[in-house]
Amino acid sequence: MLKKLRSNERMRQLMAGYYMMGHSARNVAWVTSGAPVEILYAMDIYPAYPENHAALIGAAKLGPNYSEYAEKIGFSRDLCSYARCDIGCVLAQSSPIGGLPKPTFLFACNNICNTVVKWYEVLSRIFKVPLFVLDTPFVRKDVKESYIIYVRDQLVEFMDFLEKLTGEKLDDGKLQKTLMMALAGVKAYKNVLLTARNKPSPLTCFDAFINMAPIVCLRGTEYPISFYSEMKSELDERIKNGVAAVDDERIRLLWDNIPIWYQLRWLGEFFASRKACVVADTYTNAWSWMIVKDKSDILGSIAETYIYIYLNVGLERMAEAINDLIDVYDVDGVVIHSNRSCKPYSFGQYELQKMISVPSVVIEADMVDSRAFSQAQIETRLEAFLEMLT
Amino acid sequence: MRVGYFCTFTPKELIEAAGFSPFRILAKESITGIANAHIQSYSCSQARGSLERALRAELQLEGVIFTRSCDTLMRLADIWERNTKMRVYNFEFPTRVDEKSKDFLISEIRDLATTLKLWGGDITLQSLKESIELYKELEKKLEELFSIKPDYELILRVQEMSVKEALKMIKVPQKERDKPKVLITGSVCPFLNVFKLFEEVGFAIKDDLCTGTRFFSFKYPEIDINSIEDGFRYLAEKYLYKAECPTKHYERERRFRRILELSKDCNGVIFLLMKFCDPHFFDYPQLKEELEEMGKKTMLLEIEFPAVSLEQLRTRLEAFYEVISC
Numbered sequence: 001m002l003k004k005l006r007s008n009e010r011m012r013q014l015m016a017g018y019y020m021m022g023h024s025a026r027n028v029a030w031v032t033s034g035a036p037v038e039i040l041y042a043m044d045i046y047p048a049y050p051e052n053h054a055a056l057i058g059a060a061k062l063g064p065n066y067s068e069y070a071e072k073i074g075f076s077r078d079l080c081s082y083a084r085c086d087i088g089c090v091l092a093q094s095s096p097i098g099g100l101p102k103p104t105f106l107f108a109c110n111n112i113c114n115t116v117v118k119w120y121e122v123l124s125r126i127f128k129v130p131l132f133v134l135d136t137p138f139v140r141k142d143v144k145e146s147y148i149i150y151v152r153d154q155l156v157e158f159m160d161f162l163e164k165l166t167g168e169k170l171d172d173g174k175l176q177k178t179l180m181m182a183l184a185g186v187k188a189y190k191n192v193l194l195t196a197r198n199k200p201s202p203l204t205c206f207d208a209f210i211n212m213a214p215i216v217c218l219r220g221t222e223y224p225i226s227f228y229s230e231m232k233s234e235l236d237e238r239i240k241n242g243v244a245a246v247d248d249e250r251i252r253l254l255w256d257n258i259p260i261w262y263q264l265r266w267l268g269e270f271f272a273s274r275k276a277c278v279v280a281d282t283y284t285n286a287w288s289w290m291i292v293k294d295k296s297d298i299l300g301s302i303a304e305t306y307i308y309i310y311l312n313v314g315l316e317r318m319a320e321a322i323n324d325l326i327d328v329y330d331v332d333g334v335v336i337h338s339n340r341s342c343k344p345y346s347f348g349q350y351e352l353q354k355m356i357s358v359p360s361v362v363i364e365a366d367m368v369d370s371r372a373f374s375q376a377q378i379e380t381r382l383e384a385f386l387e388m389l390t
Numbered sequence: 391m392r393v394g395y396f397c398t399f400t401p402k403e404l405i406e407a408a409g410f411s412p413f414r415i416l417a418k419e420s421i422t423g424i425a426n427a428h429i430q431s432y433s434c435s436q437a438r439g440s441l442e443r444a445l446r447a448e449l450q451l452e453g454v455i456f457t458r459s460c461d462t463l464m465r466l467a468d469i470w471e472r473n474t475k476m477r478v479y480n481f482e483f484p485t486r487v488d489e490k491s492k493d494f495l496i497s498e499i500r501d502l503a504t505t506l507k508l509w510g511g512d513i514t515l516q517s518l519k520e521s522i523e524l525y526k527e528l529e530k531k532l533e534e535l536f537s538i539k540p541d542y543e544l545i546l547r548v549q550e551m552s553v554k555e556a557l558k559m560i561k562v563p564q565k566e567r568d569k570p571k572v573l574i575t576g577s578v579c580p581f582l583n584v585f586k587l588f589e590e591v592g593f594a595i596k597d598d599l600c601t602g603t604r605f606f607s608f609k610y611p612e613i614d615i616n617s618i619e620d621g622f623r624y625l626a627e628k629y630l631y632k633a634e635c636p637t638k639h640y641e642r643e644r645r646f647r648r649i650l651e652l653s654k655d656c657n658g659v660i661f662l663l664m665k666f667c668d669p670h671f672f673d674y675p676q677l678k679e680e681l682e683e684m685g686k687k688t689m690l691l692e693i694e695f696p697a698v699s700l701e702q703l704r705t706r707l708e709a710f711y712e713v714i715s716c
Contacts, residue, residue, distance in 0.1 A: 149494075
């Protein structure tokens with residue numbers, strides 16, 4: 001019943017290529033999804049993404065399987081399931097894609113959570129490789145100049161760290177070029193997401209989730225630029241031919257939080273069969289907001305961009321961002337995934353419900369650990385919510 | 391007037407020097423009700439229980455300082471601000487704790503002083519020097535007292551009052567007869583009956599808890615304080631080299647090394663971890679492994695409050711007592 005995009009297949013090929021690349025790379029960094037990867041690409045360092053890897057495992061419904069390896073040696077089931085899954089793969093020395101290439105070093109930026117700092121500390125003890133933590137202060141209200149200086153200084157230190165590690169100098173021109181490519185990638189990606197403004201929408205958030213890996217992992221290379229441009233053409237074609245992602249679209253929804261990877265299909269079909277289209281989400285949009293502004297002070301701009309990441313700001317700004325999405329995509333209601341694995345994304349959601357301009361519903365689940373998912377309960381809640389909206 | 395705080399990385403000296411009384415916010419044993427409408431059930435009982443107290447208007451505080459530590463407290467600040475009449479301020483203690491984060495910490499301390507001024511508390515060179523001295527005195531006394539016999543009732547009480555009142559409360563205890571000694575490591579444990587249980591079972595206790603020795607374990611910098619700026623620099627150094635916490639990232643495994651050192655004269659180590667406390671649970675498996683390699687017996691006690699069954703806890707402690715005393 002779900003309409004598949006041709007892009008899904010191209011994305012799979014692209015990502016297969018990306019994973020292959022990792023096995024022949026000279027220097028491999030394991031990085032967090034909110035880290036400034038541009039610096040790594042500018043130095044020809046291959047970035048591997050444990051979060052993306054865990055999402056992939058979640059989508060393959062293997063989350064509990066790999067988590068158990070970590071749980072067996074004492075990692076609590078209450079810890080982040082991305083972390084458990086990834087640590088589990090390292091311990092099991094396997095994964096659906098044969099594991100990630102061994103890291104030369106680790107790079108964790110706590111602009112998405114403090115969990116990544118702990119998770120990467122665990123990895124650095126296992127692999128006995130250096131860990132660089134890029135510490136970004138939390139911006140609950142306004143960003144302070146001192147925050148930018150602090151992060152900028154760490155970026156200088158990080159470059160020094162990389163130069164010593166690789167024995168190569170970072171070329172400013174190359175960094176500049178990488179940033180421009182990242183920007184072009186982000187714009188191409190944003191244009192894909194924006195096609196969902198059309199009524200009916202040619203795209204659901206589930207299509208966006210499936211196709212988000214390139215902007216996360218390959219940002220700063222030419223791949224996302226061409227991939228998302230092609231994807232945009234496919235979506236434009238749908239619009240031109242009057243093809244909707246959800247037939248007879250009646251309700252337009254917004255998704256909050258990380259997807260429930262092992263239930264994408266079920267959720268997609270659930271909404272589609274009720275003529276509801278989840279047109280946008282806060283998760284994929286987090287990358288569409290990654291825009292490096294001023295070019296005169298490259299490092300200062302990177303610092304500011306990465307401090308302002310969606311999860312590193314206070315509830316007022318988050319509500320503003322959600323309300324913007326509600327306006328831009330003309331959304332009727334918000335489906336809020338209260339994700340046991342992600343405290344910074346989930347705590348505050350009950351407050352956000354009171355701060356946003358349309359009705360919302362909270363469903364309790366987990367992004368990768370299907371043991372925390374109760375289909376019957378969620379179905380009942382969503383049914384009631386959709387009924388209220390119609 | 392009282393100013394609340396959660397984390398022991400909050401420079402209480404500034405609060406005191408500004409003329410406020412620092413008040414450590416901790417959960418009590420009551421069941422959470424109202425708080426459940428504001429934060430999910432997978433938050434720790436320290437966060438949920440503290441919010442409950444605030445919502446029930448049990449806390450009379452001028453303002454609250456949220457010091458950067460874990461993801462839960464980071465989000466709790468906004469929830470707190472939106473649902474209480476208290477002022478809320480975020481003190482961004484660096485997560486990376488090393489010499490390179492010192493300048494940033496100093497700027498955060500400076501901004502905190504400015505905020506306290508806005509709240510009506512003026513810091514003078516004299517008031518700052520005095521509070522720094524008084525806290526040092528209190529901390530040294532507590533350290534001495536804890537080295538003889540820990541007193542958890544006392545340490546919880548002194549965290550709810552001004553430093554001058556706190557100093558009056560210290561009495562040196564009697565030395566205990568020799569008993570099997572355990573190191574208890576974890577975050578907060580504001581519940582006295584847990585410690586009573588340890589005593590009743592027969593343990594002598596040493597702790598690495600943030601409501602215990604981590605409240606007063608510091609290395610004191612050698613800086614002459616001739617200006618307020620000197621005072622800020624002093625506090626930055628004092629807190630950077632404070633007893634280690636898993637919410638921070640240290641160079642060369644500072645935290646693990648400290649726990650291994652602390653455990654040396656103990657017969658066993660008990661991880662007293664609050665359910666959903668991510669930073670501690672992440673460290674647990676590898677720290678446990680290192681302790682066991684050193685020949686220490688370990689046990690994990692996961693606590694959540696209100697405690698479901700203290701008797702169950704007692705049974706487990708008794709079993710552990712058997713293991714380490716034979």
